[in-house]
Amino acid sequence: MQKMNLFRENRMKSFLSLLFGLFLVTTAVLAQDRGPDAMVRQVTEDVLTVVRQDKDIQGGNTRKAMELVESKVLPYFNFQRMTSLAVGRDWRTATPEQKKRLSEEFKTLLVRTYSNALTSYKNQTVNYKPSKLQASDTDVLVKTEIVQPGSKPVQLDYALEKQGDSWKVYDVIVAGVSLVTNYRDTFNQEIRNNGIDGLIQMLVNRNKQLETGKK
Amino acid sequence: MKPVLSTQPPCLVITLAVLAVSACATTANNPKDPLESFNRAMFSVNEGIDVVVKPVAKGYDAAAPLPVKVAIGNFFGNIWDVWTAANNLLQGKGQDAVSDVGRVLINTTVGIGGVFDVASEMGMTKHTEDFGQTLGKWGVGDGPYFYWPIIGPRTTRDSFGWLVDTYYDPVWRINDVPLRNSLAATRFIDVRASLLPSDKVVEDAAFDKYSYIRDAYLQHRRNEIYDGTPPRERFDD
Numbered sequence: 001m002q003k004m005n006l007f008r009e010n011r012m013k014s015f016l017s018l019l020f021g022l023f024l025v026t027t028a029v030l031a032q033d034r035g036p037d038a039m040v041r042q043v044t045e046d047v048l049t050v051v052r053q054d055k056d057i058q059g060g061n062t063r064k065a066m067e068l069v070e071s072k073v074l075p076y077f078n079f080q081r082m083t084s085l086a087v088g089r090d091w092r093t094a095t096p097e098q099k100k101r102l103s104e105e106f107k108t109l110l111v112r113t114y115s116n117a118l119t120s121y122k123n124q125t126v127n128y129k130p131s132k133l134q135a136s137d138t139d140v141l142v143k144t145e146i147v148q149p150g151s152k153p154v155q156l157d158y159a160l161e162k163q164g165d166s167w168k169v170y171d172v173i174v175a176g177v178s179l180v181t182n183y184r185d186t187f188n189q190e191i192r193n194n195g196i197d198g199l200i201q202m203l204v205n206r207n208k209q210l211e212t213g214k215k
Numbered sequence: 216m217k218p219v220l221s222t223q224p225p226c227l228v229i230t231l232a233v234l235a236v237s238a239c240a241t242t243a244n245n246p247k248d249p250l251e252s253f254n255r256a257m258f259s260v261n262e263g264i265d266v267v268v269k270p271v272a273k274g275y276d277a278a279a280p281l282p283v284k285v286a287i288g289n290f291f292g293n294i295w296d297v298w299t300a301a302n303n304l305l306q307g308k309g310q311d312a313v314s315d316v317g318r319v320l321i322n323t324t325v326g327i328g329g330v331f332d333v334a335s336e337m338g339m340t341k342h343t344e345d346f347g348q349t350l351g352k353w354g355v356g357d358g359p360y361f362y363w364p365i366i367g368p369r370t371t372r373d374s375f376g377w378l379v380d381t382y383y384d385p386v387w388r389i390n391d392v393p394l395r396n397s398l399a400a401t402r403f404i405d406v407r408a409s410l411l412p413s414d415k416v417v418e419d420a421a422f423d424k425y426s427y428i429r430d431a432y433l434q435h436r437r438n439e440i441y442d443g444t445p446p447r448e449r450f451d452d
Contacts, residue, residue, distance in 0.1 A: 182434065
């Protein structure tokens with residue numbers, strides 16, 4: 001009955017805030033229900049909209065690109081799963097604490113890599129390939145391509161997994177190269193030589209080194 | 216990792232590979248890369264060459280306006296499309312081959328000698344094929360991985376493919392030597408310049424640049440041979 005009162009009083013301000021509230025509720029519901037392909041498109045367009053307007057990011061400001069990735073992209077990624085894929089078989093032998101630290105450090109490294117790629121943005125557009133998805137799917141590949149004049153489009157695919165009601169990305173594949181499993185040999189070798197703690201230390205050192213080397 | 220394709224390389228490739236393997240006794244521990252120490256040496260040679268090449272590519276990238284770079288990329292892309300068409304035909308992809316020939320005809324005429332990629336704008340997809348991919352399609356396995364000076368990473372199969380590519384490459388077939396050389400040099404710098412953005416990503420992402428590039432190259436080639444839709448690998452974790 002509150003709604004009726006609002007209309008009767010015809011207070012524009014309240015009406016607007018009600019509309020806004022409804023909008024929030026609907027988008028929250030949509031965000032849960034939409035398919036993985038719609039999600040990838042939405043997130044990509046959100047990020048590109050910012051990058052297209054942000055001269056700092058285009059000028060190579062990695063810090064700013066990282067903030068953008070952390071706020072807009074990270075919520076849709078499952079880093080624990082990504083890390084387990086990069087580590088491979090030895091993941092099972094890691095303690096929960098080691099898993100947590102590995103995932104944290106690997107996340108930092110990947111965010112930086114991904115953010116750096118954003119700073120080289122120049123007029124590219126993204127094509128979304130139609131995906132044949134079934135309602136029962138729980139593990140899908142969403143295919144996109146980055147179109148740039150003068151060269152062949154670059155394939156950019158996302159592997160997503162269903163977690164409850166929402167989809168999370170667990171691998172990013174650029175021109176056929178998985179950013180995650182490309183680490184597997186390096187990680188396995190480090191674990192063979194210095195154990196899981198050695199791998200954690202290797203990631204920590206790398207992140208520190210990249211952090212201090214940047215503006 | 217399972218072998219991607221069945222292994223039946225032609226005699227020449229086997230001979231090459233065997234010769235190379237026995238030529239340098241290596242302490243190999245990676246089955247994909249039995250020649251690692253030779254390759255790492257070549258990798259450092261290339262890093263040395265790149266000290267000179269990279270600034271030239273950077274200069275070109277900074278000096279040439281975007282439309283000029285696009286035109287240069289399109290021009291060489293159009294030339295390569297001829298070879299792509301031939302390889303698509305060899306791989307039994309007749310429809311793609313016809314489309315590639317159509318692209319060349321349109322881009323060479325309407326696209327003024329290939330500097331405008333009109334065909335792509337008309338919705339004709341650009342493919343990129345080479346003889347190494349054709350061999351891969353025919354079932355030839357990767358063979359040991361190589362890192363060559365100047366030309367960079369190639370599997371044994373793709374090294375052989377590269378020789379065939381170069382033999383049929385229209386640019387290398389031009390009789391006018393100065394013209395041929397300047398075209399080849401321009402193309403080389405254009406390709407190097409197009410890789411500049413990935414440089415930074417690799418520098419940051421890789422713990423060991425050599426193995427990062429090797430593993431990325433192997434995944435990338437597998438993807439190309441399957442025309443962008445390789446069977447998905449399931450990883451046990």
